[in-house]
Amino acid sequence: MRRDIFQAIADPTRRAIITLIALQAMTPNAIAEHFDSTRQAVSKHLRILTECELVQQEQKGREIYYQLKIEKMKEIDKWLEQFRTIWESRFNQLDNLIVSLKKKK
Amino acid sequence: MRRDIFQAIADPTRRAIITLIALQAMTPNAIAEHFDSTRQAVSKHLRILTECELVQQEQKGREIYYQLKIEKMKEIDKWLEQFRTIWESRFNQLDNLIVSLKKKK
DNA sequence: AATTTGTGAAACCAAAAAGTTGCACATATA
DNA sequence: TATATGTGCAACTTTTTGGTTTCACAAATT
Numbered sequence: 214m215r216r217d218i219f220q221a222i223a224d225p226t227r228r229a230i231i232t233l234i235a236l237q238a239m240t241p242n243a244i245a246e247h248f249d250s251t252r253q254a255v256s257k258h259l260r261i262l263t264e265c266e267l268v269q270q271e272q273k274g275r276e277i278y279y280q281l282k283i284e285k286m287k288e289i290d291k292w293l294e295q296f297r298t299i300w301e302s303r304f305n306q307l308d309n310l311i312v313s314l315k316k317k318k
Numbered sequence: 319m320r321r322d323i324f325q326a327i328a329d330p331t332r333r334a335i336i337t338l339i340a341l342q343a344m345t346p347n348a349i350a351e352h353f354d355s356t357r358q359a360v361s362k363h364l365r366i367l368t369e370c371e372l373v374q375q376e377q378k379g380r381e382i383y384y385q386l387k388i389e390k391m392k393e394i395d396k397w398l399e400q401f402r403t404i405w406e407s408r409f410n411q412l413d414n415l416i417v418s419l420k421k422k423k
Numbered sequence: 424a425a426t427t428t429g430t431g432a433a434a435c436c437a438a439a440a441a442g443t444t445g446c447a448c449a450t451a452t453a
Numbered sequence: 454t455a456t457a458t459g460t461g462c463a464a465c466t467t468t469t470t471g472g473t474t475t476c477a478c479a480a481a482t483t
Binding site for chain 1: 322324325327328330333337340341388389391392394395397398400401402404405408
Binding site: 224226250251253254257258274275276 | 474
C-alpha cells in the first residue's frame, strides 16, 4: 500500500476534509457531521491522510483532534513548479508577440 | 465515471506521462517506450487524461501526437491557493514574532 | 459500579481502476 | 495489391478503493 499525497487528494471527500480542518483542528465526530457517510468512513479517510503525513493528531482526554499539516501541501506546489515555469514562459512569449505587434503598428 | 484532474494525477504513471509530454507532443508508441507496461495500458492512461481535458491530440497521417494542455494544470494551482494563503500567513506570524523578540532585546 | 460517549480496527462487500490479450481498421510502404 | 505499422476499443482479470456493519476499549458521566 504505497500512499502518497497525490493519491490522498484524489478523493473528493478527503479534499473536503483537508479544507475543513485547514484552519482549526477537529474531532472525527465533528468532521463526520459534515458528510453523508458514516463516522467510520471518515475515520478511514483520516487514517489515510495520517499515513501520508498530511494530518496529525492531538489527544485531549478521550477526544482526538485532527489537524492539517499544511507544510505537506507544499509538496504538490513543488510538483507544479515545473509546469508553472512552462506556462509563465508561454505567457511571456505571448507578451513578446503583443509587443512586437504594437511596434509594427 | 467521474473523472477530474485530481484523480488524473493520482496515478504515478500518469504523472510521468504528463511530465514527459509537457514540453513536446509525443505519439502513444513513443510514450509507451518510457514505461514497463504495454502500449495499450499507456493508451488507456492517455484516454483518461484526454477525458479530463489535460491532454489534446493532433493527428498527423496515421500518427497521433498527444500534448499537455498546460492551462488545465492551473486548476490544481487554484485549489492550492486557499492553503497558500494559510501557510504564508503563518510565515508572517513567525516573522512578526521574530520582530517583536528583537524589539524586546 | 454501571452506562454513555468517542474512537480505532477488523471483516466483509460492491464498485472502480489498472492492467492484459485480442481484435479491428486506417494509413503507410513494399 | 499485399504487408507492415500506428492506433483505439472491447472483453476479461486482478487489485485497490470506499463504504458499511460489528466489535473492542478507554475515558467521561451517572
